[in-house]
Amino acid sequence: MSLRSQIFLIITLACIALSGCGESIEPNEPQGFIQTKGSDTMVNAVQMVAEEFMKEYPHIFVAVTGGGSGVGIASLINKTCDVASASREIKPKEIEMALKRGVNPKEFVVAYDGVAVIVNKNNPINELTIDDLHRIFTGKTTNWKEFGGKDMPIVTLSREVSSGTHMYIKEEVIQLGGKDSKAEFSPGTLLLTSSQAIVEEVTGNEAAIGYLGMGYLSDRTKALRIGRGQGFYAPDVEDVLKKTYPLSRPLFMYTNGEPQGITRLLIDFIVGPTGQRQFKEAGFVPVGATVAQQQQ
Amino acid sequence: MPNNSSESIASHAEPRRSEAGMLASVTRWRRKIGEPIIELCIRLSGILVVVFVFLIFLFLLRDSLSLFRQYPLRRFLFGTAWLPISEPPQFGVVPLLLGSIYVTLGAIVICVPLGVGSAMFIAEVAPKHLKNVLKSLVEILASIPSVVLGFLGIIWLAPVLRNTFHLSTGMCGLTGSLLLAFMALPTIISISEDALISVPRTYREAAFGLGATRWQTLWRIVLPSASSGILAAVMLGIGRVVGETMVVLMVTGNAPVIPRSLLQPLRTLTATIAGEMGETVGGSDHYYALFAVGLVLFAITFTINLVADLFLRRARK
Incomplete structure (x- = not known):
């Protein structure tokens, strides 16, 4: 590219960037820029909400970035984002780091998610307990016939360690909720980079078992009914909302301190009817009106 | 750009010189100043590449060594988990x-x-x-x-x-x-x-x-x-x-x-x-x-x- 065309390009870009400035904005109309970062599980839903939000408030621009729950919380601590989304709760260690840097994380529950455990459609197994899952994912049980299935070795699939869902399964299934447990995913567990890769492998492999957010469920795979204690429950809206489905979890958003101004507007919009409708469309369970009211 | 300015300087200084003389002065200018500049640029890019590789290596080394302050090198190199x-x-x-x-x-x-x-x-x-x-x-x-x-x-x-x-x-x-x-x-x-x-x-x-x-x-x-x-x-x-x-x-x-x-x-x-x-x-x-x-x-x-x-x-x- 010649120097002249480079200069031309820069001037053009500058014109485009500045062109918005000429418009007259009502002095009372909210305007600004909000950066949200975090959970890959939630990124599609947050993007949908942000688009609706920008229709409602055309002078506020909301940027939505994924990267993983840990990335979102890390950038909130580094003050490089205004709102962090996370599919897991902030860790005490992270709160400590945040306070040290003058950031006071405030938590909002914006939706509920059931982590679904999926197997191939030809797998005769329909339900497993949390204990069974623990034995499968830690490698204590390695053949489907022990659960009454076909005689074939179990192939366990997991997400990469940057995933909030990985952390959730590690705490709830591998460590069975005990933080001091030394249990680990069996070393032979395949760590796949995306929920979609898990869907592909389970679709083609009769021996595979994997987990993902209920937003990724489709009729290409079979979601198991999961039990803890009595009864088995499917990962559907009702059982996630009632928390009878054992792998139900809230999805969070974090802000620095009590949100003010346009950030407040965004949070209110997300827990409001339009935002919740978008989360529902993305396959998640909206927070009930009562919970939303508690947060107001 | 530098060429143009040199031509104009030359023509200002000696307005009645023939075209051939001007050309000669431009050529001379190129040989005396232009070429060393270009040579310098090329040499600089060569040196920069070496510097970049070296810096990348230093950066890697510095951040890796920070691990071994908290985690023993032996367990990193021979650890099986x-x-x-x-x-x-x-x-x-x-x-x-x-x-x-x-x-x-x-x-x-x-x-x-x-x-x-x-x-x-x-x-x-x-x-x-x-x-x-x-x-x-x-x-x-x-x-x-x-x-x-x-x-x-x-x-x-x-x-x-x-x-x-x-x-x-x-x-x-x-x-x-x-x-x-x-x-x-x-x-x-x-x-x-x-x-x-x-x-x-x-x-x-x-x-x-x-x-x-x-x-x-x-x-x-x-x-x-x-x-x-x-x-x-x-x-x-x-x-x-x-x-x-x-x-x-x-x-x-x-x-x-x-x-x-x-x-x-x-x-x-x-x-x-x-x-x-x-x-x-x-x-x-x-x-x-x-x-x-x-x-x-x-x-x-x-x-x-x-x-x-x-x-x-x-x-x-």
Whole structure:
């Protein structure tokens, strides 16, 4: 590219960037820029909400970035984002780091998610307990016939360690909720980079078992009914909302301190009817009106 | 720009000079000032490249060494478990190193005979028109993005391998090796071919003159003469395989287990860095551990490239 065309390009870009400035904005109309970062599980839903939000408030621009729950919380601590989304709760260690840097994380529950455990459609197994899952994912049980299935070795699939869902399964299934447990995913567990890769492998492999957010469920795979204690429950809206489905979890958003101004507007919009409708469309369970009211 | 200004200065100073004189002054100016400036720029870019490599190395070294202040080097180098987010975390590089070595060896076994064979065919046997077609096909092979190969691997190759070898999953080392072999082929073919072509004509003529057949000439005379160049091609191909990330991240299953065969899932050094870097908080042990993994990788590729360079230099002599 010649120097002249480079200069031309820069001037053009500058014109485009500045062109918005000429418009007259009502002095009372909210305007600004909000950066949200975090959970890959939630990124599609947050993007949908942000688009609706920008229709409602055309002078506020909301940027939505994924990267993983840990990335979102890390950038909130580094003050490089205004709102962090996370599919897991902030860790005490992270709160400590945040306070040290003058950031006071405030938590909002914006939706509920059931982590679904999926197997191939030809797998005769329909339900497993949390204990069974623990034995499968830690490698204590390695053949489907022990659960009454076909005689074939179990192939366990997991997400990469940057995933909030990985952390959730590690705490709830591998460590069975005990933080001091030394249990680990069996070393032979395949760590796949995306929920979609898990869907592909389970679709083609009769021996595979994997987990993902209920937003990724489709009729290409079979979601198991999961039990803890009595009864088995499917990962559907009702059982996630009632928390009878054992792998139900809230999805969070974090802000620095009590949100003010346009950030407040965004949070209110997300827990409001339009935002919740978008989360529902993305396959998640909206927070009930009562919970939303508690947060107001 | 500088040229214009010099012309105007020259014409201002001596307004009545002939055009030829002006031209001469411009040429003189170019020789006296222009050329040294250009030379300086070129020299500067050369030095900058060296500085960049050096800085990258320093940066890697600094951040990796930060790990060893908190985590013993011995446990990093000989540890057999890679559990970065456990309490306490374990950063044993052995499973990752072995994963990389297995996948690379598998790819070499596949791509070296295939690559050198193709190069021999293209350089010595194929008729001219076929040669041109083949050469451009090799170039096209080189231009396939690795993520596309990875995608084909997940959708097509992994299920095929699973059914062929009756595996529990197709996401294994062999899938990675096969795809990586494809990625290294263009490098190996084009450099080996260059090496074969640069064997002097007189060698061949002498061999034919002594009554050797075409095969005998190719196998006993041309190939040994080109061996240094071919070895360099192989080493560069290996360098490419060791450092490749996307394909292995997508198809090898990434299980941090000590591999016993190529038919089981494994995790490579590169996939570990790519898969985990997103979540680490800057300055944490995990962050430094990934830099240490990067240092190990850097050491491997540096050695391979150095060896390849030595062979290439010998080939040129």
